[in-house]
Amino acid sequence: MKLIKDIPLSPSLVQTTDSLELIKKQIGGYAKKKDYKNAIILSKKLLQRAQQQLDSNYISNAHWRQGYYFKKMDLLDSAYFYYDKSYAINLKLKDSIAAGDRLMDMANIQKSLGDYNGGMITATEGLKYLEGSMEVESISGLYQTISVCQKELGHYDEALRWSNKIFDLLKKHSTANITMANLYVLKNTRANILALLEKYPKSFDILKSIAQDTQNSDPTQYARAICNLGHYKWMQNPNNPESESLLLNSLQIRQDLNTATGLISSNVHLAEYYFETNKSKALDYAAQALDNSIKINNSVAILESLDLLLPLKKALGQDVSDEAILYSKVQNNLEKTKQTVRAIYAATKYDNDNLEKKNLTLLAQVAIKEKQNILALSTALILMILIVFVIYFKNQQKKRERLETAYKTELRLSKKLHDELGNDIFYLMTQLQKENPNITDTQDTQILEGLDHIYKRVRDISKEYTAIDTGKNYGKEFFTLLNSYGNHKTKIITKELPPDFWEDVTAEAKIEIYRVLQELLVNMKKHSQATLVAISCSKNQKQLSIKYVDNGVGFSKKEHHLGNGLKNAENRMKGIKGNITLDSKPNKGVTAIITFAM
The missing domain is CATH 1.25.40 (Serine Threonine Protein Phosphatase 5, Tetratricopeptide repeat)
Structure with a gap:
């Protein structure tokens, strides 16, 4: 994804005598006419002039303006880039209000890209700068972003909790300057959640x-x-x-x-x-x-439309190949944009965090001079944290041991089923045929067929629990699993992952993810009648996510009760502190989102 950072300055727009304030007014004129391209060009001019004059406030403003106008042009990765630039300068200026506002802009871009977990993380970070201030509109905006992200992830109770925080805040600050348009948006969202x-x-x-x-x-x-x-x-x-x-x-x-x-x-x-x-x-x-x-190039809306259009065309006997290709293409482009946005944030987060730490250190030094007893309090706090850490480490160690034991048990049972029970059944079948090579009796035939059926089931169970290579070949084994469930009736759409994608994932987590995906695909094969399955993987520094979508018959969440397989999948994810959420409606397929912390 190429960021549009360098739009050349037109000579007709550049006048060396223009003041910074005059350039701002000129930018506003273009913005009113919705001429965002020239507004961006003049914003770059404002940035150059501000840099020459070492005016950090105008530098920040110029970056923010470019982010704002790129967003108006639906160039979201470029918009995110400049919002992040403005945020970094706000930190240097110790302008917490502006820093929180920029994080809200960035969180809203992530939300519009469908990166709901990322949007929540960014919005929550924005609250660190704004909560407790009188910036009611900005705080409610961050609450709203988190509420919408929770709603889109299917966490409706959490979504309502954040919506309640909005209206509690507005009730507390009844004189806050909230526009009626924004208030109606907040109310609409609340109605949707309810x-x-x-x-x-x-x-x-x-x-x-x-x-x-x-x-x-x-x-x-x-x-x-x-x-x-x-x-x-x-x-x-x-x-x-x-x-x-x-x-x-x-x-x-x-x-x-x-x-x-x-x-x-x-x-x-x-x-x-x-x-x-x-x-x-x-x-x-x-x-x-x-x-x-397509007209507004909204990838999330394109995918939502295709989720309806594909099964409708299928039901009406129409060809869906072009739409299926479009679905895959848009899904990949959307994921690339998400990755670009995450890379922008990751590339600057280290410097921004260090700057924050320096500011906090200065404040801490002043506080130490005023209160000498903080040292003793800090020591006690460190000891408490150390104790908690040791307890946490021990618990994690026990969990890892339990997972390892479960995995070894699965392999042992698999081997026993294959080597002993399977072979014994096969021996009985051989003996029965040997004693009566020309079986004609209906009862004997039924017994032989029954034994053959049991033998195949034993072999299938054994195959499901074979050892998993969690080393360098895990990525290949993972895609082999996914593709093995595809055939002429069911198309599996996957996206190639970077070679180092699984490097930071523990062996225990790799095994559990493999088994959970296996369970979803088995259920799809048995029950869904799906013709199209899309599976995408993404991760950031804090979390790995896997999204599974099929266009099968689905199910009603009111009437559906998880079978043993899906209950096991939930338990597996809990074992690695992860989560799996299922969403479906009759005849609208199934969506499953698997997440766990890195």
Whole structure:
């Protein structure tokens, strides 16, 4: 992913006598006309002039402006790069408010890329600079980012907890300067979370209130409110007579406004509404959602549209090869952008953290002079931490020993099944055939077939628990596992990983990940009837994530109870302090996200 960092300065825009303030005004003029390219060019000029004058405040402002205008142009990796530059300078200036604001900008980019765990981490770091200040709008913005990320990850109770923090904060600071547009966004998000928690009456009350307030004053907010209201009324009761008219009314308003993001939302919800009852109509709306997603180059929206379009085309007997290729391409591009963003942050985090530590050291020195007893307190605290660390280390050691014992037990049982039980069954089959080589008796035939069936099952179980190479060949063995479940009926889409991807992962974690993926693929093969399975892996310094998506028959989360296999998968992830979340709806496939700390 190439960052757009160097847009040449046009001679007509460069005047050596221009002051920094005058350049800012010129930038504002271009921004009002939505001429973001020239706004970026002048922002670079502002940066050059500020660097010549050693004016750190204007340097930071110039970086922020470039990030802001690149974001307006949907060049998110470049936007993130300049926000990060501005954040680093804010740290040097000890401007905690601006530093927190830049982290909020960066977290929102990660959120829009679908990197919800990364977005939460960045937003939480932003709260370190802002919580306790009077910057209510910025704090609520960070709370909102975390709430949305938790919602998208399926952690609805956590999402509601962060939403509660927003409204508790607004209640405490009732005079805070929050725009009505932002307030409606916060309320909409809260209504969405309540509906996902099946607290429909509370959700409907919020959405109806927004619709009533904005019907004659703000068509954008009104369309969003009635679209969500129609969608969640349908979720509560697919036969609700109001749902269709609310969704269609919202679409008409958004068509008049010609807002691509709004049109995507309306078309997606209408495709879901008609998915079971009128697949042709649902396909038309899914196609419109895809067209608008491509128009604004929103990878997450493209994938969401394709998640609807692919099974609809399949159900209608239409070719899905082009869309499947697009899905893979967009998924890969989205992952590359995420990796670029993570690399930007990782490349500067060390310097930024060191700068933070220096600032904290200076403050600590002042505090030590004022309170000599801090030394004794620090010593006691270190001893407590050391004790906790020793206890933690011992517990981890015990867990590793338990995992190792379990793994050895699996291998021992596998060998015993293969070498002893399997061979004994095979011997019985041989003896039965030897004693009666021309078996015609129905009962004897059934016994022989039954023994053969048991023998094959024993061999299959033994194969599932063979030793796993956790060394340099693990990556090849991992992809061999994934690809072994593909055939002419089921296509497995994977992405090539860097050679050193698994280097920092422990042997225990490699084994558990392998077994969990194996369990998901076995379940897919047995139950899902999927024709397309996409598996992607990503990691940062703190966490490794694996996303599994198929387009199979899915299941209802209300009626579904995890079988032994998936329960074992959950227990395996808990054993390495990881997590597996499953999300599915009937006929909409299964999504599983596996995460664990590095």
